[in-house]
Amino acid sequence: MNRRPELAEFLRTRRARLHPDDVGLPPGSRRRTPGLRREEVAVLAGVGVSWYTWLEQGRDIGASPQVLDAIARALRLNPAERRHLHVLTGLPAPTAEPVDRPVExxxxxxxxxxxxxxxxxxxxxxxxxxxxxxxxxxxxxxxxxxxxxxxxxxxxxxxxxxxxxxxxxxxxxxxxxxxxxxxxxxxxxxxxxxxxxxxxxxxxxxxxxxxxxxxxxxxxxxxxxxxxxxxxxxxxxxxxxxxxxxxxxxxxxxxxxxxxxxxxxxxxxxx
CATH class of the missing domain: 3.30.450.180 (Beta-Lactamase)
Known part of the structure; x- marks a missing residue:
């Protein structure tokens, strides 16, 4: 699989499934497409709008695990999706949090x-x-x-x-x-x-x-x-x-x- 195009589609679809209300943002007006805007994701993650746009376009740019985790939080990714994001960017899969429940x-x-x-x-x-x-x-x-x-x-x-x-x-x-x-x-x-x-x-x-x-x-x-x-x-x-x-x-x-x-x-x- 070519990871960069897959990364671009993955980020786009995760962004599209969210609404401003989901992340505590005002709905705003003149939204032509469903979901969050790129600049909104960038603000929530604390990264530059241009940098996030390049990432979502599948450009060959670097990203640290900490930045990817910030994007994962902004996009409300679950543990499997967070791991997938790291893998698509070529970074080692993050360590999963331990399970805090009795054995099934x-x-x-x-x-x-x-x-x-x-x-x-x-x-x-x-x-x-x-x-x-x-x-x-x-x-x-x-x-x-x-x-x-x-x-x-x-x-x-x-x-x-x-x-x-x-x-x-x-x-x-x-x-x-x-x-x-x-x-x-x-x-x-x-x-x-x-x-x-x-x-x-x-x-x-x-x-x-x-x-x-x-x-x-x-x-x-x-x-x-x-x-x-x-x-x-x-x-x-x-x-x-x-x-x-x-x-x-x-x-x-x-x-x-x-x-x-x-x-x-x-x-x-x-x-």
Missing amino acids: ASLQRFIDGWLPRPAYVIDRHWNFLALNRAAEVVFGHGVDSRNCLYSFFTDVRQRVLVPEWSANARQLVGLFRAEAALFPGDPRFAEMADDLSAVSEEFAALWATHDVAAPEPGLKAVHHPAVGDLLFETVTLDVPSRPGDRLMLYNPVPEHAERLDRLILVAADPG
């Missing part, structure tokens, strides 16, 4: 249907949003495990369940720092780092190195006191309806499937 019942039913294999949903800050019973039993997460990173460094059970805990700790902190860099306007990452540094000397030392890491091939090892070693193939999926949230699915390697079945069965009926 359909998503909870999906992870419950993944039993006896573990599954859970986390947000961009690694907070647990939903878990199935297998995730609780296998990984030691429960109602008191609000956050994956906090749990790893503050729950003594993790040092038993996670083989090579120290190496995994370094990897997790490197991943967290790399992901925090993707959201420079989100203060929660720094707050979490400060909080964890105050309660975990291991985290504080690793955070101070400024090391970063990339996700490794999808395998996760667990040493469970009840059944011994478990190895899982893992898949991480974005949840399109929940920007920033991820669905984590775990499937045991074939030789460990029977161990997992036995563990979940015992957890369901200890007798």
